[in-house]
Amino acid sequence: MKGDMNIPPLLPTAPNGARSGVVGGELLKLLQPLDGLISPGQSAKAEVLSLKQxxxxxxxxxxxxxxxxxxTNVQANSNFPLPxxxxxxxxQPSAGNLAISVQQALSSSVATLTRLDTQQLPLGTLLQGKVLTTQVLPQPAGQPAVYRSLVTLLNTALSGSTLALDSPQPLRxxxxxxxxxxxAQSLNFVPLSGRQDQLAIAQQLVTQQSRQGSLEGLLNALQNLPSSTRMxxxxxxxxxSLLAGLPTPAQLGTPKGLSDAxxxxxxxxxxxxxxxxxxxLAPDMKATLLRLIAHILPGVPANTSLNPGAAASAQAQAMPTFVRNALGMLGQVSAKPQPTGFPLPTRTPHNGEGEDSLxxxxxxxxxxxxRLQSHQLSSLEQSGRTPxxxxLTTWQLEIxxxxxHDIVPLQVKFQREDPPEKDPEDKRESREVKDPLxxxxxxxxxxxxxPLHVQAQLLRGNLSGQLWARHAYTxxxxxxxxxxxxxxLKDAGLSVTDLDCHQGTPPQGGHSPLEQRWVDETA
Structure with missing residues (x-):
């Protein structure tokens, strides 16, 4: 199913907290008749624990x-859904029936939601829920069908609440x-395939951490190969070709050199x-590494642990089970996984005993x-909608x-944040179009x-930057x-609003000092 779903407004409430639309005295048929459950002339309080269509x-x-x-708990059938x-x-008028004498009290904790608070749930927030009921609503002749569903929310601060939705197609x-x-009263359905992609990315990142290794480990090994090595x-x-294609700092200092890299x-x-x-493809680092592996493989004895095809096949077989299990847990996952840290740490694979140079x-x-795939997957994981x-679009890579005589990996991350589109329910005059950050x-x-770490932000030609150096003298x-x-920077046409250097490393999690300054300046 695709398209929008609307949250319908409920009918006005009746006096004494009763909800109109449900006729007083409506019968609930007990699945197992119970004689004398409630004494004649007496009433009992009841709470709906579960609902199934x-x-x-x-x-x-x-x-x-x-x-x-x-x-005591009893099961009953009803002609209308109760959240x-x-x-x-x-x-209890008879052994097999219960009669509703007072309808639902519309307290905030149990009432079906009639609108969303966009301050509490900003535009772009993902809601997850389980479909409890679906009914077709009566429509005038010639009008398209509309289906009303009750959905129990499984995440965010509204977890456990019941949401009424109108959609052009029935929800399963x-x-x-x-x-x-x-x-406030509109949701956009997210296809399941998008959720599967997100789960697959998260799973791949976990497995990549145990397989990836720093680029300098390979490049130093290639650079230090004895000339007498037969190959x-x-x-x-x-x-x-791989070693000759590595750029120098002087080349990266030019626009074309940096763009090519x-x-x-x-x-x-x-x-x-x-x-x-x-x-x-000729100068591409990943393509060059793949060609290098293709030239190494013929000289290496058959070994399934070094066979990329065997590993991919095993992963493909395990993935469906993982996706099924993960999708079953969606209701218990309320927060997006934290993105992989930047920069990726240095890591060198251990050499096995008896391994030759190839x-x-x-x-x-x-x-x-x-390692390169880890950067690509991290880019995908950190792209999406902001709160x-x-x-938010992310490009994370390594050059x-x-x-x-040294080989220095330069890790780079670019992020472009485009402002949200104007709320269609906002009737105010169109405001100034915001520039991307x-x-x-x-x-x-x-x-x-x-070790050095640089963070910078650019908005409408205004640049703010922070530098961190591990050593005090640096x-x-x-x-x-x-x-x-x-x-x-000013000579390059930029207006520098903030530029500082600190000893140590950038703070992990939360807002860095740079981000906090930008929040203050653009409020």
């Missing part, structure tokens, strides 16, 4: 509180539903293949490809650069400066040069 009838599980405080938590007062009973808040000419040419980082290999650009190179090359309904993060370890050195960096 069966054809056109509804099965209710009621908790009765009888005279003297004794409680979970509904409070009733019932009498008992199914899990995911929808995005579009307005096929194609493999030697592939190694030479980003495009050839391996993050866009699949996009190039889909776009039919085979000529652009086996070791194959393991390092496979780990390097997994206020904006669109190995040659600095004299850009965020950039860099992380690298440059001898002798040590932080002092950078702080002494910030006035020159600020001037160079």
């Amino acid at each position: 069966d054809d056109q009838a509804f099965q209710l599980l009621l908790k009765l509180t009888l005279a003297g405080g004794r409680q 979970l938590g509904t409070q009733l007062a019932v009498t 009973l008992g199914s899990l539903l995911t929808a995005q808040v579009q307005g 096929p000419a194609e493999l030697r040419a592939s190694i030479d 980003l495009l050839n980082s391996g993050a866009f290999l699949e996009a190039k293949l889909l776009g039919g650009q085979p000529q652009a 086996q070791s190179l194959l393991k390092l090359a496979a780990a390097a490809i997994s 206020d309904g904006g669109l 190995p650069m040659r600095n004299a 850009w965020r950039v993060e860099l992380a690298f370890d440059l001898t002798p400066l040590g 932080a002092e050195l950078i702080a002494s040069q910030l006035v020159h960096l600020r001037q160079r």
Whole structure:
């Protein structure tokens, strides 16, 4: 099913807290007749514990509180659905029936929701629920059918509440539903395939962490191979091509050099293949690593642990079971998993006993490809809707650069945050169109400066940046040069609003000082 779903307004409430639309004295038929359950002339309090639709009838599980405080559970059929938590007062006219004498009290804890508070649930928030009932509503002749459903919410602060929805197609009973808040009384259905993709990305990231390895591990091993090592000419040419293609800091300092390095980082290999650009594959890092593996494999003894095809086959067989189990738990998952940390930590795969040089190179090359895939998956995981309904797009990648005799991996993350679209229910005059906010993060370890981390944000030509250096002497050195960096940024046409250097590492979780400043400035 696709399209929008609406939250219908309920009928006005009747006096004494009763809800109109339900006729007083309506009978509930007991599934097991119980004679004398409630004494003649007496009434008992009842609460709806569960609701299930069966054809056109509804099965209710009621908790009765009888005279003297004794409680018992009974099952009954009803011609109309009662939301979970509904409070009733019932009498028993006959052994097989209960009669509703007082309808549901419309307290906030049990009333069916008639609208969403977009302050509590901003536009773009994902709601998850389970479909309890679906009924077709009577419509004038010639009008399209409308189906009304009761859905129990499974996440957010409204977990446990009942939501009434009108949709152009019936919702399957008992199914899990995911929808995005579009307005106070409008939801947009999110297809299940999107949820499966998100689950698959999260699962892949978990497994990638144990397989990936730092790029410098492979590149240093290739650079330090003895010239006397015997290997096929194609493999030697592939190694030479890989090492010769590494950019230098001077090349990355030019717009074209930086653009080429980003495009050839391996993050866009699949996009190039889909776009039919085979000529652009030659300098691509991921494509070069795949060619390197293809040249190494013929010289390596058969080993399933090093066979990418066998690993992919095993993963494909396990994935359906994982997805089924994970989808069954959607109702118990209320928060999106935290994205993989940036930057990715240094990691070198362990060499097995008895491995020759080609086996070791194959393991390092496979780990390097997994490293690039981890960046790609992290990009997907960190892209989506912001809490206020904006669109966040992330590109995370890694560029190995040659600095004299060292190979220094430069980890880069770009994020573009587009403001949310105007609320269709907002009748006010159109306001000024907001510009996208850009965020950039860099992380690298440059001898002798040590680990460095840079964060910057750009909005309408205004730049704010923070730098972190692990070593105290590096932080002092950078702080002494910030006035020159600020001037160079101004010469490039940027207005620098904030630029500081700190010792240590950026705070993990919550808002960094840079983000907090931007929140204050753009409030």
